[in-house]
Amino acid sequence: MFGVLITFITAALATYYYRFRRSRRRLYELAAKLPGPFDLPLIGSIHIGFGRGATEVMEYLLPKLDTVPTPMRAWAGPFLFVIADKPEHLAVVLNSQDCIKRSYVYDFFRTEQGLFNAEPELWRKLRKHLTPSFAIPSVKSFIPSFNQKADLLVKNLECLVGQAPFDMFYKVGEYALGTIAVNSLGLDLDNETSDFKQRYMENAEKMFTIMWSRMYKAWLQPELFYKLTSTYREEMERLRMFRGLTEKVLSMREEAKKQLSTTKVNAERDENNARRPQLFIDKLENISNETGILDEEGVKQNLDTFIFACNDTTSSVVSTTILMLAIHQDIQERLYQEIISVVPGSYIDYEDMSKLDYLEMVIKEAMRLFPVAAAVARTAEKEIQIGEFIIPANAQILVPVIKIHRNKRVWGERANEFDPENFSPEKCAMRHPYAYLSFSGGIRNCIGVKYAYITMKIVLIKLIKSYRFSTDLKLTDLKLHLSILLRIANGYMMRLERRETKESHT
Incomplete structure (x- = not known):
């Protein structure tokens, strides 16, 4: 009897597998035409994650960036990933209406109503309503608060002058948050x-690292099996802490609203004759009340997404840029000279930033070597032709930003070195625009680019005017840590020396 049962189960599974393969015949036919150097029988490419943590995965993949063919395929169980990194291919993919949908792996971040991960229909509606909040007139009205908080960071760093090396990431994180x-x-x-x-920053970083690990550890992707693991239990605990902190922020806001009609920062905005911007939370609540496209949970998810994305982007890019300047003292000095010649005073306005060409080159070069997101992924809802290849419908398209940014065929033999001249006007004019994707590109690019650049520039200007940075780290020492956003595993360790200038930067 037992033998008959085993035979029946085996036959049923074989039949299901045959029908499953047959229903996806076109996908397999097109996938077979793509090279797949990481494929192994049955398990595909998931062996890359065996026994490797977030740092070890990057150490395994980085040396192979210039040797693997593209586009190429990689299987994660039944899911086909197509890795594409040629700029002319990416221009097609990222501007296709059939490639707006995020890959299924973004579901692991549990923000299905957030702008970061929303399905195309909801994403289009949210993008339409939220875009004015990130337009230049709105972002310019934040400049007084950026100045005030950057001054506070400069002041808080005073106690570290002449002391042992410290990690800049969390200090900048306090400014960003x-x-x-x-x-x-x-x-x-x-x-x-x-x-x-x-606590907010430390918990968020650990939580999103756990969520990201499911992307390259395919055996953790099925929710049924994942719930049996200790990793899942830790994620749920950190998610509760993360949401608990968000709830605390919201309750603090409600309490503050009862006590004061305006904040000190808003008063300063009025003194500077700047239009008071509508708060992001107000905009989300208005969208929820007036359109019904977001429920209460959706409002919180979008708030979570905005706070984390802005905080992590600013903290990562500013810390990385300062670290690069600490390693490259000549570049730091050249940038300092540009800053003091353009911004002699302590307050930084929008017009000042537009004159700092070398600052922009330095920031972009830092984001080239260390992009905020190491990769982005989309779902092809229909077949897409790139060059001689056809990406099948339902394939996951992986855009390896870090590989694109370090491609020696695009950036030259010194692609792994830090050189702001890569962003001189002459070199930019000669390069394909999709060879640089620090804020993604195409239809679903980052909505907060203008906000990010202005807040990063203001704090960098004030830090560089006030301090000289140095470090014991070398560029070749740095190891990368894979999370939702890329990290330097060594930390952003540096020393401070106070600059002697004619005016006090307070």
Whole structure:
């Protein structure tokens, strides 16, 4: 009897597998035409994640960037990934209406109503309603708060002058989270005496690293099996902490609204004759009340996404840029000279930033070598032709941003070195626009690019005017840590020396 049961189960599974393969015949036919150097029988490419953590995966993949063919295929169980990195191919993919949908792996971040991960229909509606919040007139009205919080960071770093090396990431994170709280919630976290900001950043980083690990550990992707693991239990605990901190921020905002009609920062905006912007949380609530496309959970998910994305992007890029300047003292000095010649005073306005050409080159070069996101992924809802290949419908298209940014065929033999001249006007004019994708590109590019650049420039200007940075690290020492956003595993360790200038930067 037992033998008959086994035979029946085996036959049923074989029949299901045959029908499954047959229903996807076109996908397999097109996939077979793509090279797949990481494929192994049955398990495909998932062996890359065996026994490797987030740092080890990057150490395994980085040396292979210039040797693997593209486009290429990689299987994660039944899911076909097509890796594409040629700029002319990416221009097609990222501008296709059939490639707006995010890959299924973004579901692991559990923000299905957030702009970051929303399905195309919801994404289009959210993008339409939220775009004015990130337009130049709106972002310019945040400049007083950026100046105020950057001055506070400069002041808080005073105690570290001449001391042992420290990690710049969390110091910049306090600035970033402070500005986001003011501009999105109208809440001044600098009045919060607890270690709230530190706990928020540390927990968010660990939580999103866990979520990201499911992308390259395919055996953790099925939710049924994942729920049996200790990793899932840790994720749920960190998710509760993350959401608990968001709830605390919201409750602090409601309390602040009862006590004060305006914040100090808003008063400063009025003094500078700048239009008071609508807070991001107000915009989300208006969208929810007036359109019904977001429920209460959707509002919180979008708020979570905005706070984390802005905080992590600013913290990562500013810290990386400072670290590159600490390693390359000649570049730091050239940038310092540009800054003091253009911005002699302590307050930085929008017009000042437009004159700092070398600053922009330095920031972009830091994001080239260390992009905020190491990769982005989309779902092909229909077949897409790129060059001689056809990407099948339902394939996951992986855009390896870090590989694109370090491609020696595009950036030359010194592609792994730090050289801001890569972004001189002459070199930019000669390069395909999709060879540089720090904020993604095409239809679903980052909505907060203008916000990010302005907040990053203001804090960098003030830091570089006030301090000289140095480090014991060398560029060749740096190891990368794979998370939702790319990290330097060594940390952003540096020393401070106060600059002697004619005016006090406060």
